[in-house]
Amino acid sequence: QVQLVESGGGLVQAGDSLRLSCEASLRPNWPYSLGWFRQSPGKTRDFVATITRNDATYYADSVKGRFTISRENAKNTVYLQMNNLKPEDTAFYYCAALDGYCSRTACGDRRLFTYWGQGTQVSVSS
Numbered sequence: 512q513v514q515l516v517e518s519g520g521g522l523v524q525a526g527d528s529l530r531l532s533c534e535a536s537l538r539p540n541w542p543y544s545l546g547w548f549r550q551s552p553g554k555t556r557d558f559v560a561t562i563t564r565n566d567a568t569y570y571a572d573s574v575k576g577r578f579t580i581s582r583e584n585a586k587n588t589v590y591l592q593m594n595n596l597k598p599e600d601t602a603f604y605y606c607a608a609l610d611g612y613c614s615r616t617a618c619g620d621r622r623l624f625t626y627w628g629q630g631t632q633v634s635v636s637s
Contacts, residue, residue, distance in 0.1 A: 520631030533606030
């Protein structure tokens, strides 16, 4: 069955780091792009980062230089290394899969992602 499961969230202090993981059970040998989105109470679900099957990466301006997305294809897993966390990073983080390759605009469009995980909470205190 199609499944994406996130892990690694938690409560940390500003300046700390966290590494999120998402194990994806999807169609074998298909070039999915994998991304991370986040949503805080009363806000929309916003793009964070996406990585394609050929390792092209795209980031939201708010996380450039602090977050790094990567994938380990043998384990069908995508990671989000988050450094120098800020209180504004507090949100529920979701991993998602897009059915193929994507360029800058498409990779950041949540409407184009077909599969979604249940999410994991990241809370950053000041």
